[in-house]
Amino acid sequence: MSLFLLMKYLPRWLLIPSVVVGGLASLGLNLVLQDGHSSMLSTISPLIASLFADGQSSIFYLTPFRIFEFAIGALCIWLPTAKSRDSILLDVLLAIGWALISYAIFSFDERTVFPSTMH
Known part of the structure; x- marks a missing residue:
């Protein structure tokens, strides 16, 4: 829905930078809250910080933490289409896409933090 609103109200030249900034902000939130603790958020609002105490579940299930995935998909759709000579x-x-999917299938386990590579 928010992507639709961006497309409707933003000038076309601001659309892709806005999606990139939103995606990077979402990914940054994932990295900050992956362990369920952010000292800055705890200082500002302990009540809100307590809502994200289970960091892995929060970043997996809550939409603001998944916006970066939608941003990647939107950017892939907006990439210029390749000509038949390409x-x-x-x-x-x-092949790269299949390799990345295969890597995730065979190497990720219950210790893999989403969307990080830290164990």
Whole structure:
């Protein structure tokens, strides 16, 4: 819904930078709250900080922490379409995508913090 509002009310030249900034902010929130504690948030509002005490569940289930995924998807959609002469590039990108999915399937376990690489 917010992406729709951005598309409707923002000038076209501000749309992609806004999505990038929103995605980076969401990813930053994930990294700050992945262990369920943020000293800055605890200082400002202990009540709000207590809502995110279970950091892994919060960043996995709550939408503000997943906006970066929607931003990645939106940016991929808005990328210029490749011409048929760029089919090699498309094949390479497809292979990279499959490799990343395979890596996640076989290497992530219950200790993997979402969306981080720290164990």
